[in-house]
Amino acid sequence: MVTASDDVVERITLAPDAGLVKSLGANHTLESAIADLVDNSIDAGAARVSIRLLTRNDRLSQVEVLDNGKGMDAATINSAMTIGRRRDYAQGDLGHFGMGLKAASFGHCDALTVWSMSDSATPVGRRIRRVDFSKDFTCEVLSSDAATKHTSHREAILGSRKGTSIVWTVIRNAYRGRNQVEARSWLAARNEALRSHLGVTFHRLLAANRLEIDVLVDELGEALTEPGVPILPIDPFGYAVSGHPEYPKDLTAKAGETRVKLTCHIWPAKVDVTGFRIGNKRGEQFQGFYIYRNDRLLQVGGWCDTATPTRARQLARVVLDDTKAIGPFLTMNPEKSGLKFEPAFHDAINRAEAADGTTFSTFLQDAEAVYTEANKRKRRRKPAIKPGKGMAPPVRKRIGSELAFLGGDALDLKWRRMPVGDFLEVDHSSKTLWLNNRYRELFAPDRGSLNDAPVLKALLYLLTHHVFEGQHLGARDKDEIALWKSVLGAAVVTEEQMRGGRGASI
Template sequence: MVETIKLEPDAGLVKSLGANHTLESAIADLVDNCLDAGATKIAVRLLTDNDRLVQVEVIDNGNGMDSSSADKAMTLGHRREYAHNDLGHFGIGMKAASFGHADVLTVWSSKYGATPVGRRIQRADFSKDFSCEVLSADAAADADAHRKRVTGAGRGTSVVWSELRSTYRGANTEEARTWMANAEIGLRSHLGVTFHRLIAKDVLDIDILVDELEYADEGIGTPVKPLDPFGYARSGHPAYPKAVVAESGDEQITLHCHIWPPKVDIPGFRINGKPGDRFQGFYIYRNDRLLQVGGWSEVANSSAHRQLARVMLDEETAIGSFLTMNPEKAGLRFEPIFRDALAHAAAKDGTTFDAYLKDAEACYVEGNRRVSQRQPVIAPDKGFAPKLRKSIEAELPLLRSDSLNLQWKLLPESEFIDVDFGNSTLWINSRYRYLFAPERRSLNDAPVLKALLFLLTHKVFEGAHLGPKDKDNILLWREILGSAVEAEEIMRGE
């Protein structure tokens, strides 16, 4: 070594900040900052002008910041002292989340005992020399008063995005409104599932307001409801959930393996309106914040038969050794140590991870077997042999309100059947009786013929009246069966 030099980061890296953030993940990252600041109430405001999104505000009732803290918060890569339960991790969250979607980031904050402060970063300037604008105390006081009206608190922070790049830019108003509606639905779903534990525990209240910028201060936000990806009422398999332990050296993690009940399509299984089969896999939590919503992360393959399988991992010690978190907090990298440990993981009863997947597949297959539900039919009565009647009653549920007779009667030549709907009777032409009952002519003769005619015609007698379709079917049967019985006579040489 000849010498040591310091290589300062190029401000141009700002242009790529937040490239992997969706609108939902970016706002969730801002919510993380609010929680780290001790916030219990967070207002997310999506403000429009002529139905186009023009401003995003995330306002909290947290501890707030003084001038020094605000400067550090706006510094790219500044890493404060993180507590063990903080959701922040990299020191770039707010900047990356903001510049992934907006060209101007403004932060207003107020802390007990300190003068309200304001800071603003223009993305174009920040990408040249990391410059940040200090805003006036009067403007900060106005922002403080606005925040009090929104959250009811005397302290807190407001993060404002303007000059947005994430918005509908076409000329079609209906398209713009649809885009905005979908954006709100997607955001509600994402925040609802990401923070579902905190919302359900009543330690966090998030509301979302979508309104025109001019009238937003008169609006009231709608609370985000928790969306629990494990919120089934009853397990799909009696042996689950089951704890499967994965070990590597002195380290171990517990995977809580769940199997959803089959044929369930409720919020929680279905997320953001998308079918539940897309959300099989791992659910990774850190301090009750959901970091990964499903996906097998290349340790297993997705398949329709595995759609009921969801695995919960909520041990903070897993992150950093078994798993690595990305800056967007949207999914994790599963390290080789995790893959190796998973191959030998087992529950107390010896169930391996592979056995768990097979159980989930079997549960899906069994739950989706087609169960034939036969509809009730009119009860057989006169003309049916006792054995035939019992067979029909054993195989089909019966309508007890009426019964069907199958009897012989002289009809015109070439007609084989006649439907007497009013008397619930199907008449068979006695001219051709000898073809089907040549030896013994009894009330219950020709059981095979009568069974076939019953299966063909019973629905006609089960309605309140003969509809057009019924009448057309009767004409069809008469024509075809009439031709068939004439052919039968010819073939027998009669």
């Protein structure tokens, strides 16, 4: 081991080889790359960010990320375009490595152009081309006239001359085939994935109205100033009621002098809502750790070898929202898409406890128990006739998540004219529950549609479905139907009278 410095004769600086540019951004998806650019906008104090996916013949041709942040002058933009140049990061900044702009961009394009304007400064522009940058780090200085033009373009979209516009051209990772249908499908999938990724990554900032993001997809040159579609927050902990009465619960993980809080959540069983499900992926795929840094989500689920992902653990999610953990416990990758759990953190999680003695293992067992008990109840339910025409698709889907369906015909719920005082009629042979059109306006004031009155129809389905499941109507079934007709007929007449005769003229 070297312990002395008397053998040093000189100190030299070893500059990075420009060839490393070729590998920049290799692990970035389109969604993570654009999120990295949004990070820079947030650090620049932007309240609005507009993302524009511009196409030629439905093929992605150009990507723009525009913000109304503080902008950059000539010296600042030169620093931003320099590879590995780390600025002085404030405590709440999202930047970390000094590589984000270049890595995010060169993972998806061959030409990166940045236009910017700060207070009381001349608009500036810089462009780096991947082929040149990978040889000698060459950067092109663009004219003030061109920068002024792009400042006006940004002002037309965001209402602010001050700010920054990042433009990707010569897109590398996009659909290039000749099939127009495939091209549109690829673009739609990328748009959906981007919206989901931004919605969950920045959900805290979006929900608190500290940030607005919109995404526009249109042909290049056709949507110069059109507004994009706003990104909505996707809260991965946005359940109404916890799945377990004792959760959420805080566990403390300790290693040496460091203490980190782990907030353990258990989602309610059998939910299929945005937040549990993210994008078009099932909630089962999002169990695990959610790690935040300055309200920006760095990791969306995953147990990172601290536990095994299983179907029974799909309700379990853990929040780690402590910047002290990044460094000694967690290592952040340049793409900010997941973290490496250091051995010390694995050990700390295994020893973590809540004030009441709950351990990490106990938490997992509690989540499994909630899931298992809910599925036991589901298995005890008898299969039912599936709802058919007249039932709104979301209600039909939810019934299917609660009940297994019998094969064969479906139960339709339809309206038709009947005598005054009648409300429903069971047509067993055609598997149809008829409702009296005279009273439709009471439950569908806008005169309704095929799938109208979803609450009423759901209640009637739950009440009556069993009588349609036999081969014929028995004496008990007929007695039940007579009871329903009598009570509901009186109820609907009373409802009509209480509303001043509304519906009688239908």
